[in-house]
Amino acid sequence: xxxxxxKKIAIQIAKSLHKAGFTAYFAGGCxxxxxxxxxxxxxxxxxxxxxxxxEKLFSKCVPVGKQFGVMIVVMQKQHFEVATFRREGAYRDxxxxxxxxxxxxxxxxxxxxxxxxGLFYDPLKKSIIDYVEGKKDIRQKLICTIGDPExxxxxxxxxxxxxxxxxxxxxxxIEPKTWQAIKRLRKEIYxxxxxxxxxxxxxxxxxxxxxxxxxxxxxxGLLKEILPEVEAMKGVxxxxxxxxxxDVFVHTKMLMDQLKNPxxxxxxxxxxxxxxxxxxxxxEGERIHFYNHPNIGAQxxxxxxxxxxxxxxxxxxxxxxxxxxxxxxxxxxxxxxxxKQFVVRENFPTELEMHKIDCLASHGKLExxxxxxxxxxxxxxxxxxxxxxxxxxxxxxxxxxxxxxxxEILEEVYVLQLEGKMTSKDQAIRWVKKNYxxxx
Numbered sequence: 392x393x394x395x396x397x398k399k400i401a402i403q404i405a406k407s408l409h410k411a412g413f414t415a416y417f418a419g420g421c422x423x424x425x426x427x428x429x430x431x432x433x434x435x436x437x438x439x440x441x442x443x444x445x446e447k448l449f450s451k452c453v454p455v456g457k458q459f460g461v462m463i464v465v466m467q468k469q470h471f472e473v474a475t476f477r478r479e480g481a482y483r484d485x486x487x488x489x490x491x492x493x494x495x496x497x498x499x500x501x502x503x504x505x506x507x508x509g510l511f512y513d514p515l516k517k518s519i520i521d522y523v524e525g526k527k528d529i530r531q532k533l534i535c536t537i538g539d540p541e542x543x544x545x546x547x548x549x550x551x552x553x554x555x556x557x558x559x560x561x562x563x564x565i566e567p568k569t570w571q572a573i574k575r576l577r578k579e580i581y582x583x584x585x586x587x588x589x590x591x592x593x594x595x596x597x598x599x600x601x602x603x604x605x606x607x608x609x610x611x612g613l614l615k616e617i618l619p620e621v622e623a624m625k626g627v628x629x630x631x632x633x634x635x636x637x638d639v640f641v642h643t644k645m646l647m648d649q650l651k652n653p654x655x656x657x658x659x660x661x662x663x664x665x666x667x668x669x670x671x672x673x674x675e676g677e678r679i680h681f682y683n684h685p686n687i688g689a690q691x692x693x694x695x696x697x698x699x700x701x702x703x704x705x706x707x708x709x710x711x712x713x714x715x716x717x718x719x720x721x722x723x724x725x726x727x728x729x730x731k732q733f734v735v736r737e738n739f740p741t742e743l744e745m746h747k748i749d750c751l752a753s754h755g756k757l758e759x760x761x762x763x764x765x766x767x768x769x770x771x772x773x774x775x776x777x778x779x780x781x782x783x784x785x786x787x788x789x790x791x792x793x794x795x796x797x798x799e800i801l802e803e804v805y806v807l808q809l810e811g812k813m814t815s816k817d818q819a820i821r822w823v824k825k826n827y828x829x830x831x
Contacts, residue, residue, distance in 0.1 A: 392469055394430045400466050401434035402514045404449075404473065409515060411448055413440040416496065416511035416520060418474070423507050426519065426529055427561075435472045436464075437499060437511065445473055459491050478502055479546075497522045504543055504550050505557065506535050532563040540572035548579045551613060552591040559595060559604030570611070577612040588617055589699040596658040602648035605662070609640070620691055621662065623669040630679050634753050639668045642752055649748035655705055656738070660712030660745050663692040667713070689714035711738045712745055719746045719759055728806030734767055735775040780808055780819040789820050791827065800827060 401417065408415035415438040421431035440448070442457045445464065453463035453470075460475035476499035477491045496511060500522040503509040507529055511520035519526065523537050534557050536543040536550075544550050551573050558565045565573070580588070595604040605621075608614035615622040624639035636642055646661045653661070667688025673680040692713045696706045719742075722730060733739065747760045781804060786797050800823055807813040813822065 392467070396467075397434060397469060398431070400469055401436060401471055404436055404464055404466065404471055405514045407448055408436075408438050408440055408445075408473075411440070411444070413438050413444065414476075414496065415440070416513055418511055419503070419508050422510040422512045422519070423525070423529060425512060426510070426526065433471075435474070437474050437476055437496065439476060439493075440473075441475055441493060445475075460493060496520065501537055503537055504547070504553065506537055507533075507557065507561075507563075509537050528566075532561070533566050534558045534561075534563050534569060535566035536569050536572075540569045541576065544572055544576050544579065548576070548583050549587050549591060551576060551580055551611075552583075552588065552595070555604060555607045555611060555613065556591055556595040559600045559607055560598040562600055562603075565607075573611050573613070577616055580613060580616050585698060586700045589701060592617075592699070593655055593658070596647065596650070596662060597653055597655060600648075601650050601653075601658060602644045602646075605644050605647050618695065620666050620669075620695060624665065627669050627672055628674075628679060629668075636753060639665050645752035646748055649751055654741065655701075656708040656712065656741050657745060659692075659696070659701075659705075659709045660716075660741065661748065663688065663695065663709065664713050664716045664745065664749065666691050666695070685714050685717045708738050708741070711736075712742050715742055716745060716749060719743075719763075722759055722763060726806060726810065728809035730766065731770060731773075731775055731809045732806070734763065734770065775809075777808065779805055780813060780816050781823075785816070785820065786823065789823055791823070796827070 405415040405417070415436055417425075418435050418437035421434045424431040438445070442454065442460060442462050445462045446452050446454075449464045449466070451465040453465065455461055455463050455472075456474075460477045462473050464471045464473045475493050476496050478494045478498045479491050479502050500509045500511065500520075503523075506523045506525040506527075508525075509523040510525040512518070513520060528535050534554050536554075554565055554569060554573060557563065595601065595608075605614070608618075609622060609625070621640075621643070624643055627639040629637075629639060629642065634642055636645055643662065643665060646664070647658075650658060650661060665684065665688065667684035667686070667690075668681045670691075671681045671684040671687055673682060689710045693706060693710050696709060701709075718733070722733065725733065736742075743760065743763060746763075747757060750757055750760065779801070781801070783793070783797055783801070786800060787793065791797060791800065804813060804819050804823065807822070808819070813819050
């Protein structure tokens with residue numbers, strides 16, 4: 392559904408609440424986006440109606456957080472959060488209030504996290520309601536907590552990351568007292584679940600200014616707490632002939648700066664592609680080396696992403712990006728069959744894009760990227776993934792004993808098949824008997 396239609400439905404919900412005698416405003420991020428002339432990703436509505444009132448008014452509701460005054464209204468298959476204006480009790484678990492009490496819009500605004508998210512918009516009167524000087528901070532491009540920074544962060548420690556995410560994605564600065572509180576409370580992030588940390592990092596790195604987000608994470612001390620393996624890239628020098636831009640962290644930050652609406656795989660592939668360099672650093676005098684860093688980095692990436700509770704599919708795809716990123720340097724030397732196998736993989740388009748931004752963040756040469764783009768166009772005329780001519784049963788029938796050698800034989804036959812040097816099963820079996828007589 393396009394943003395205009397989504398806004399139209401949100402206004403319809405507000406009108407229904409108003410007609411029933413309740414106040415209803417757009418709230419939070421969508422108001423900030425409207426002021427900044429950006430298209431909101433979704434519309435949240437705050438109202439004087441209670442959850443029971445909301446259930447009576449709308450035919451399809453989901454009581455996602457009814458005890459906290461939060462309902463989901465479903466209209467035209469779209470979900471809209473409709474929450475009762477509330478004030479909150481103490482946050483003993485660093486995430487949820489012990490209790491809530493329904494209250495006025497003004498009190499509701501003052502319990503929110505940052506001033507830029509504490510605004511309301513009356514869609515019927517088409518007016519902004521600002522109790523927290525949010526408009527001023529938007530004009531000044533400033534992320535500032537509502538009230539005492541330490542109190543806001545202690546209520547929900549995830550806000551430490553959210554402040555950095557908003558500052559990076561919006562291109563804002565963080566107000567000095569808010570910034571100092573983040574630095575002081577950085578170790579409080581350990582009380583936040585890995586899943587919630589993951590979700591914030593995904594938003595931070597798949598939206599604008601990911602490189603700035605990485606930089607702010609490091610400067611705040613949070614990066615060392617949640618991703619120490621990435622913080623370890625700082626100060627790790629690289630061969631200047633290949634990396635004139637600087638150390639591994641600088642290179643990674645520049646890579647993140649190149650991202651444009653990336654997938655999760657591309658964002659985290661870029662973040663972690665060189666994570667294996669710090670533990671493999673070797674300075675032999677004439678040149679710096681990072682022996683086997685893609686393989687070591689892939690193992691580290693798997694451990695990190697597992698720790699952050701990414702899905703198995705996301706883990707495998709990011710690990711593939713890390714493990715294969717140096718193979719692009721030798722694509723011109725690959726046998727044509729091996730090259731076909733390399734480019735036909737499902738993750739190849741993402742890896743190719745990562746190779747491009749990797750080059751742009753270092754030496755700037757895109758010759759291999761252009762070479763692969765040409766080859767992919769050429770290969771489209773062929774069947775890049777044909778059915779194999781022979782399988783393990785065929786090898787056993789030919790007299791090959793089961794064992795590791797079978798995989799080697801089948802792989803070599805398939806490469807020859809992709810190169811057009813083998814076209815039938817009989818031809819393949821004859822080739823095996825001729826070239827593997829010693830194991831027959």
